[in-house]
Each structure stands twice: as C-alpha cells, then as structure tokens.
Amino acid sequence: MKDSDFELLVTSVQQAGRIKSGELEPARRFEVSAEDVRAIRAKLDKSQSEFALMIGVSVSTLQNWEQGRRQPEGPARALLKVASENPAAVAAALDPRRTPSAGVAAVGSRRR
Numbered sequence: 001m002k003d004s005d006f007e008l009l010v011t012s013v014q015q016a017g018r019i020k021s022g023e024l025e026p027a028r029r030f031e032v033s034a035e036d037v038r039a040i041r042a043k044l045d046k047s048q049s050e051f052a053l054m055i056g057v058s059v060s061t062l063q064n065w066e067q068g069r070r071q072p073e074g075p076a077r078a079l080l081k082v083a084s085e086n087p088a089a090v091a092a093a094l095d096p097r098r099t100p101s102a103g104v105a106a107v108g109s110r111r112r
Contacts, residue, residue: 032080034068040080041066043087054094055079 018024041051041062052062057076064070072080083090 032065032072032077034066036084037062037065037072037080040083040087044083044091054091055083 015024019026041048044051044054046054048062048066049059052059055062055076061070065072071077079090
C-alpha cells in the first residue's frame with residue numbers, strides 16, 4: 001500500500017472517531033422517514049410481509065419503521081437508500097419470486 005493511501009485511511013479513521021464522540025459533524029447523513037419507507041415499498045409494489053421478507057427483517061420491524069416508532073440503522077438504512085434510488089436493482093437482486101437465470105446456480109444451492 002502506498003504511504004499516501006495509508007495516510008488517507010488513518011485520517012478517515014481519526015475523523016470517524018471524532019464523529020462518533022460528537023466532536024465533529026458528519027459530512028452527510030441519510031435519514032429515512034416513515035413516509036420514505038412506505039414509498040420505497042410502494043415503488044417495489046410489495047405488501048409489508050413481502051417487503052420484509054425481501055429485505056430480511058420482521059414484519060413488526062418494518063411496521064415500526066413505517067409508523068415512525070423506530071428508525072432503520074446500519075445495513076438496513078443503506079439497503080433502503082439503494083432501494084430508493086434504484087428499486088429495480090434491489091428487486092432484481094432480492095425478490096424471492098425471481099428465478100435464477102438459466103444455467104446459473106442459485107445462491108446457496110449445491111450441485112451434486
């Protein structure tokens with residue numbers, strides 16, 4: 001690794017620590033409102049149970065997000081951001097009704 005790349009990584013880690021401790025504000029934030037979660041689900045034309053299954057959360061978690069009682073965090077927030085900007089890509093990757101292309105093994109399947 002180049003010294004300049006390493007220095008950039010060190011600086012990033014230091015900034016992350018300062019952001020976490022509250023000394024520094026993040027450069028950008030992505031907040032997901034209850035309306036956003038509902039709209040994302042609507043773009044994908046999914047019921048609550050279908051959408052929850054698709055993104056790997058419980059229906060009650062999804063309902064809490066949609067009713068504003070809780071906020072998505074971490075990977076769920078990132079996935080919802082991607083889904084809001086490119087719902088077709090998320091549907092293509094995660095829709096359980098979608099069948100794998102011919103000649104391509106499904107993820108997790110084993111040939112015997």
